[in-house]
Amino acid sequence: MSSAPASALGSTSVRRGAAVVAVAGGALSLMGSAAPAASPQAAPDVTDVAARSALPTQAPAVLMLPAVQPVVPDADVLDDPAPLVKAVQLAEEQIARAEEERAAAEARAAQEAEQAAADAAEAERRVSVSADCGLDTGQLGAVRDFVREAGEVLGCRYGVSTMYGVAGRAGASDHPAGKAIDFMIGRTAGDGLADCAVRNMDALGISYVIWRQRINTGSGWEPMEDRGGITANHMDHVHISFDSAGSGDLSGC
Structure with a gap:
């Protein structure tokens, strides 16, 4: 196959350094101006190197610590x-x-x-x-006022509902003179009432206490003779005789 006749390209002015493109025989050619040659670097000045080498080298910093003096104990x-x-x-x-x-x-x-x-x-x-507990002290009869007051205090304290005061007795007794009270009471409450009366003989003006065939005049419990019956032996009631008015201030019961 024959190639087409080559066509001459007109010359065109180009800028310095621009590329010229030509097509010839199907080949693409790129031509351009050569790059300017690099200028040679200046050689180091031997005199400067020697001068820098002659400079003194800086020594590293040194941390100075204060000296620690040993403590010498006092000889004394x-x-x-x-x-x-x-x-x-x-x-x-x-x-x-x-x-x-x-x-x-x-x-x-x-x-x-x-x-x-x-x-x-x-x-x-x-x-x-x-305080007034509603106890009927009228059943005591014409007892002394201080006897009535003591009877009310003890009766209210131990829940007594039946008390006997003035009454005739065959033998020697403080009942006819209104200076004694019989508190009709059970065993447990009677023990407490009798003990309270003994503890507070001065406070209540008590002369003696009889309970369960024993008598206490302030020197301890002493046995009594058998009188032949529950009531006669004071098994169902505490007998208290009074001789004077007391302060009424109970303690220990």
Whole structure:
């Protein structure tokens, strides 16, 4: 196959450094101006190198620490430890005294609180036993006023509903003079009432107490002779004789 006749391209002015493209025989050619040659680098100045080498080299920083001086114990302390020992003993004694004072203060506070609670309970009890519980004291007859008051206090305190005061007796007795009361009561409550009366003989103006064939004039319980019956032997009632008015302030019951 024959190639087409080559066509001459007109010359065209190009800028310096621009490429010229020509097509010839089906080949693409790129032609351009050559790049300018690199300028040679200047050689290092031997004089500058030598000068820099001659500069002194900077030494690394050094951290200076203060010198630690050893502590030399006082020769007097080593030779005589008594002052130090005494100081320690005094400190320990002060601590011990402070602890004792604290414990004593706590004990006093606890005792005072306990006493205050006991006083409050006693005051409340006195109010309750001295209050009118509805007990009929008219059944006592013409007893002395202080006997009636004591009978009401004890009767209300131990739940007695039946009491006998003035009455005739065959033998010697305080009943005819209105200075005695028989509290009709059971065993358990009777034990409590008799014990309360003995504890408060002065407060209630009591001269003696008889209960379950025993008598107590303030020196302890003593047995009595057998009188032949439950009532005669005071098995079903507490007998209390009075000789004077008391304060009425019960304690221990």
